[in-house]
Amino acid sequence: MKTPAGRECPHFYGDYHRGRNTEECRLLKLQGHAWTPDLCKTCPVPEIARANSCQYMKLRVEVARPFFALFQKRVQVSAFCEKSKRDVPEPQVGCGECHALPFKFEVKE
Numbered sequence: 308m309k310t311p312a313g314r315e316c317p318h319f320y321g322d323y324h325r326g327r328n329t330e331e332c333r334l335l336k337l338q339g340h341a342w343t344p345d346l347c348k349t350c351p352v353p354e355i356a357r358a359n360s361c362q363y364m365k366l367r368v369e370v371a372r373p374f375f376a377l378f379q380k381r382v383q384v385s386a387f388c389e390k391s392k393r394d395v396p397e398p399q400v401g402c403g404e405c406h407a408l409p410f411k412f413e414v415k416e
């Protein structure tokens with residue numbers, strides 16, 4: 308579903324039927340954080356979800372104010388692989404357990 312920022316996110320939920328106007332981020336809600344629509348503008352989750360759909364990778368989110376962005380809170384993401392049981396430093400790429408890194412490309416002539 309598209310977020311208020313206009314990007315597809317698997318964790319955004321909006322209900323606009325019959326006059327309702329319910330919106331929420333189910334990822335933040337599940338992990339006990341309050342959501343506001345402006346968080347979607349800078350959230351890295353849509354790009355991560357588009358690049359890596361691994362079923363074993365779980366995202367942990369925090370809402371924090373980076374020191375370089377004095378007034379704007381942002382979603383910060385870390386990832387953990389439940390299969391390899393380790394942190395995933397680059398969630399867009401994955402941990403390499405299921406898909407060996409670096410990728411091999413074969414050029415057939």
Ligand code: SF4
Nearest residue numbers: 316319332347350352
């Ligand atoms: S805050 Fe991030 S994870 Fe939550 S709905 Fe918005 S884009 Fe998706």
